[in-house]
Amino acid sequence: MEIKYIPKNEITGVQQEMLNTIEKTCFGFSSAEVMNNTEEGHPFGAVELGAFLLFDNEKIVGNAYIYKRLTEYDGQEYYIGGFGGLAVMPAYRGKGYARQLAEESLKKAYDIGVDVACLFTSRKETIHKLYERLGFTFLNRKGYYIDSLHKEASEDDVMIMRLNDKELTAKILATNHKFHYGKEEGCW
Numbered sequence: 001m002e003i004k005y006i007p008k009n010e011i012t013g014v015q016q017e018m019l020n021t022i023e024k025t026c027f028g029f030s031s032a033e034v035m036n037n038t039e040e041g042h043p044f045g046a047v048e049l050g051a052f053l054l055f056d057n058e059k060i061v062g063n064a065y066i067y068k069r070l071t072e073y074d075g076q077e078y079y080i081g082g083f084g085g086l087a088v089m090p091a092y093r094g095k096g097y098a099r100q101l102a103e104e105s106l107k108k109a110y111d112i113g114v115d116v117a118c119l120f121t122s123r124k125e126t127i128h129k130l131y132e133r134l135g136f137t138f139l140n141r142k143g144y145y146i147d148s149l150h151k152e153a154s155e156d157d158v159m160i161m162r163l164n165d166k167e168l169t170a171k172i173l174a175t176n177h178k179f180h181y182g183k184e185e186g187c188w
Contacts, residue, residue, distance in 0.1 A: 001097070003104055005066075007050040015053070018060040026087035046084070046186030049112070052104050054088065054097050062088035064101040068114050071182035078168055080181060082109050082117030082161070084188025086127070098127070102134055106163070115165035116172065118143070118181070119188055120155040128159065136161040137173060144180040145187035155187065 006015070023029065046067055054062030068081035083105035088097045109117055119136070120143060121128045128138075136159040143158030158179065162169035172179060181187040 002055045003052055003100060004055065005050055005052050005104070005108060008048055011051065015060060019051070019053075019063055022060065022063060022087050022089060023085070025089060046181070046184065046188050048084075048188075051085075052083075052101050052108070054092070054101060056092070061092045062097050062101055064105045065188065066105055066108055066112075067188050068109065068112055069182050069184055071180060073168065073172055073179065074175065074177040076168060078115040078165060079113055080116055080118050081112070081114035082106065082119055082163075082188070084119055099130060099134075102130065106134065106161070110163045114163045116169050117161040117163050118158065120158045123157050128157070131159050131161075134161065139173070139179060141176065141179065143187070144178060146181070146183065146185045148185060150185065 011019070046069070048065035048067055051063050051065045053060050063085065064083040064087075065085045066081070066083055068079055070077060071080045072078065083102060086098060086101060086105075088101070106117060117136070119131065121131060123138070128136075139158040139160055141158075142154040142156055144152055144154045147153040160169060160172060160179075
């Protein structure tokens with residue numbers, strides 16, 4: 001088993017097909033299917049910088065996409081980012097691979113200058129416990145983003161974590177200003 005970071009523009013067609021299969025297996029849909037739906041607004045559309053891929057020989061069995069974008073909170077610009085789409089095929093679960101993908105992703109996000117890591121998940125899913133062990137905290141208010149129809153939408157279960165800006169992260173958690181993924185489409 002090996003984890004490799006692949007920039008978005010270097011992911012091959014064959015690798016993308018494997019990633020679509022992972023998404024379909026783990027989430028019940030692939031992002032390609034969702035992106036082609038122009039009838040309903042969805043949160044996907046954020047452009048990833050690349051992905052950490054979990055390989056079993058040449059087969060991709062897990063992944064986490066890396067994101068970074070400029071936004072602002074209470075008038076202060078900062079880089080929000082982190083990882084999204086964390087997925088591991090069922091036969092490989094329970095072996096710590098999701099944690100390894102998440103940890104590698106957070107290191108990369110830190111290295112590329114992300115100030116505050118952010119993601120959304122459901123409190124009903126057990127994966128949020130992994131995120132809490134990694135240092136994420138529920139925001140306890142809505143996180144806003146621009147959906148695929150270019151309308152503002154929100155998610156309830158947003159988690160954040162300090163990477164490069166401790167003071168701003170503390171301010172976001174302690175105050176009640178609008179938390180937004182930024183002016184670009186999508187969230188993770």
